[in-house]
Amino acid sequence: MTRRERPVLVYDGDCGFCTASVRFVERHVPTSAQIVAFQFADLDALGTTAERAEYEVLWVDRSGRVSGGAQAIARLLMDAGGAWWPLGALLRVPPVRWIAHGVYRLVAANRHRMPGGTAACALPAAQRPGARRPEA
Template sequence: MARRERPVLVYDGDCGFCTSCVRFLERYVPVDAEIVAFQFADLDALGTTAERAEHEVLWVDRAGRVSGGAEAIGRLLTAAGGAWRAVGVAMRIAPASWAAHLLYRLVANNRQRMPGGTAACALPAARRPGAADRG
């Protein structure tokens, strides 16, 4: 794996809820990372697949290790430092990690119902409006 200058957060750019979450992170969480929608990312170079990126948010650390879902959020918060670091570390240790994973899956599986979510969030990426334009 090639070392990266900065970690990368990969999210679903077609999902309004995911995009709102990323905007919150950009505004309030001081992490030095590249943030990219999976639809515009070189997923092969990042060591992941579109199927995985559709399923969960991804964190690719400087060493090229890929984490997903609640683990990815925990690693992002840990990298942010300060009080965010404490939250990120805590949510990666059992039993808090179990709760974080369950909460993440609950939200991810219902993101179309979350604030900012739309019906398109429930569709597989290939069936969303505009998907053919990116193919």
């Protein structure tokens, strides 16, 4: 694994709810992470795939370890420090960890119904309007 200067938060840039959530983070959560839409990220260099990035938000730490879903959010909050750190730490401890995972999956499965969500959020990335098609 390649050591990186900063952690990276990878999200679905085609999803309105995901983008709105990232904008909240950028305004209110003082993370050291680089925040990038998976559509513009070098996923191979980050040690992940488009399929995983489509499925869940990802946190790639400085050592290259990838965490997804609720655990990515927990690591983001812990990275922010201050009052955010205890909340992130709590999300990592069972049974809160298990509950957070369930809530994350529920939200992710219904993100097209969430505030800021769009119908495109319900489609796999390859089927979204403007998606790049593989060349024949």
